[in-house]
Amino acid sequence: MSENKKVAKDLIEAIGGKDNISSVTHCATRLRFIVNDEEKINKDKVEDLDKVKGAFFNSGQYQVIFGTGTVNRVYEEVEKLEVNSVSKEEQKEDTTKKGNRLQRSIRTLGDVFVPIIPVLVATGLFMGLRGLVMQEQVLALFGLTPADISDNFLLFTEILTDTAFVFLPALVAWSTFRVFGGTPIIGVVLGLMLVSPVLPNAWGVAEGADPLVFFGFIPVVGYQGSVLPAFIAGIIGAKLEKQIRKRVPESLDLIVTPFLTLLIMITAALFVIGPIFHVVEDYILVGTVSVLELPFGLAGLLIGFFHQLIVITGVHHIFNLLEIQLLESFGNNPFNAIVTASTAAQGGATLAVAMKTKSKKLKALSFPSAISAFLGITEPAIFGVNLRYVRPFFMGLIGGAVGGFAASIMGLKGTGMAITVIPGTLLYLDGQILQYLLVNVIAIGVAFALTWLFGFSDKQLKEKNKHDGLT
Known part of the structure; x- marks a missing residue:
């Protein structure tokens, strides 16, 4: 018996056997179990197993830490033992009602933003590499100065460093629709509408350009780099889509549901949600900066x-x-x-x-x-x-x-x-x-x-x- 197989077998026994496990999935470092009866878990035995680096309950899950790499191999052995393994999305449904309201809210926030983080990490690395390449000392090693760098090269670096933030509302709306049960592609299009090139650019408005003004008092701008308007619009939009789908005949669903969802939500996002939550976003930013500048x-x-x-x-x-x-x-x-x-x-x-x-x-x-x-x-x-x-x-x-x-x-x-x-x-x-x-x-x-x-x-x-x- 392989070492990982023995660890998986002993772990399942310590948790109370297969019958006590409702579902299991994993993340980068942990196996995450939903159990039927917490009292059946021998927690001391779990923590004393080889390769186990700790275990605890959080957000309705019994989480057993193995560390990167090891967790994948142990999970494979757990699957072979025919434990009820599920996807993270499926397990979320089991944990939705567990934990207090704050825990559920934070967990949902994490579910929305964690899938977006890798592209933001990549963007940050691109920024760091551009900063390194553009340093005078580094350029001097190749007999160059900043004036020797072509505009086309700088334009290329801007594509790498700016794209994720320009279209951030599309990423946020996509992920929010996915988490709240809507159709992700509708979320993508809604987010893209919020950064449509026909709208005044958000950064241009911040530097003094005029926004569009509707009804004499509602400012309408693009939401490049914005988070909260797309997040709130995504939540409401996903719930609205599900309600519309329940009421539309199946033969018309393909046409009517996305049409009404996008029409209603872009109207609400540009005229109500966007202006309000853009202000809220500014206050959050000011508060964060105030703390960091203590x-x-x-x-x-x-x-x-x-x-x-x-x-x-x-x-x-x-x-x-x-x-x-x-x-x-x-x-x-x-x-x-x-x-x-x-x-x-x-x-x-x-x-x-x-x-x-x-x-x-x-x-x-x-x-x-x-x-x-x-x-x-x-x-x-x-x-x-x-x-x-x-x-x-x-x-x-x-x-x-x-x-x-x-x-x-x-x-x-x-x-x-x-x-x-x-x-x-x-x-x-x-x-x-x-x-x-x-x-x-x-x-x-x-x-x-x-x-x-x-x-x-x-x-x-x-x-x-x-x-x-x-x-």
């Missing part, structure tokens, strides 16, 4: 300390909206550097545990978890190591606060979002790379030193094993 590095201290606490709750996807707004409005993202510090610090704390413990099992768990954190994914480090022993997690929070403080003081601003620590270096190639590396060293160093000195000893390990009945 004096004396306070923003870095606060965000650097609390961010990983928020990750534990699973509601950290709400920050996606804020980061998108920062990038669209300013072309940079100061939030990323602070979050990088909090992420790196958890890795530093886990690395200290790995190097200090004499337990082979804990070493085998901690080293890969630390590497995962340095690649930007902290769940294995948090749930597999740091939270188990409490103090390493708290030392990681302190390291994140100190690193975040340094990031704020230095004024670091990434060119993109959603990647941190080692992969995140690509967002700081525009002359900030040394400061970025220094922030990471500070965060990791502080968390490592505090954990080594005050945060962990094998005595804690023995006490925990004794408490858990493992010794």
Whole structure:
């Protein structure tokens, strides 16, 4: 029997057998189970399995952390054992009514924005590479100056860096229709209508161009780079489409449903939803910038300390909206550097545990978890190591606060979002790379030193094993 097959078999038994599993799916690092009876789960046995780096309940799901790569292989073995595996979309229906209203709302926000993030990550990397290529020192290596760069080349780079944000409403509307049960292609067209070239360009209006004025008082503009108008229009549009479809004869559905949905929604989006939520979006942006501009590095201290606490709750996807707004409005993202510090610090704390413990099992768990954190994914480090022993997690929070403080003081601003620590270096190639590396060293160093000195000893390990009945 292969190792992964044994892990899958033992895991299913520890969860209470196939009959206790309603469905299972997976994400980048975790298996996500919907169970029928939580009391049947032997949680200590689950967490003691080889390759398992932690397990917890969140948003109605029992989530078992394996880490990137491993989770895919274990999931394949779980499928072979004929457990009820489903897609993420199907499992969402099982979890819709679980959790409080805030958890459900944040989960839905994540479902909408997570599929969009990869293209925004790519756009951020393009921005970083353009910043690197256009630096005078880099050009000088090839005997060039900025004046030697052709307009056509700059135009090509604009295609790479601007397209995702110009058509962002189409991406948001598409994903929102998909999540709320509408037809995604109708969402795409609705979003494209919001950035139609016949409308005054949003950035042009921001710089002084005149919007269209309907009925003498309603300003109508394009919504390039905007998020909330497309998001709200997507929610209402998906629900409207389903209501229209229920009332239209099947023979006319193909023609009437998309026609009425688009007609009603673009009217509502341009004349009501857009003007209102564009103002709301501006206020959110102003509030975010005000926090990030707190004096004396306070923003870095606060965000650097609390961010990983928020990750534990699973509601950290709400920050996606804020980061998108920062990038669209300013072309940079100061939030990323602070979050990088909090992420790196958890890795530093886990690395200290790995190097200090004499337990082979804990070493085998901690080293890969630390590497995962340095690649930007902290769940294995948090749930597999740091939270188990409490103090390493708290030392990681302190390291994140100190690193975040340094990031704020230095004024670091990434060119993109959603990647941190080692992969995140690509967002700081525009002359900030040394400061970025220094922030990471500070965060990791502080968390490592505090954990080594005050945060962990094998005595804690023995006490925990004794408490858990493992010794």
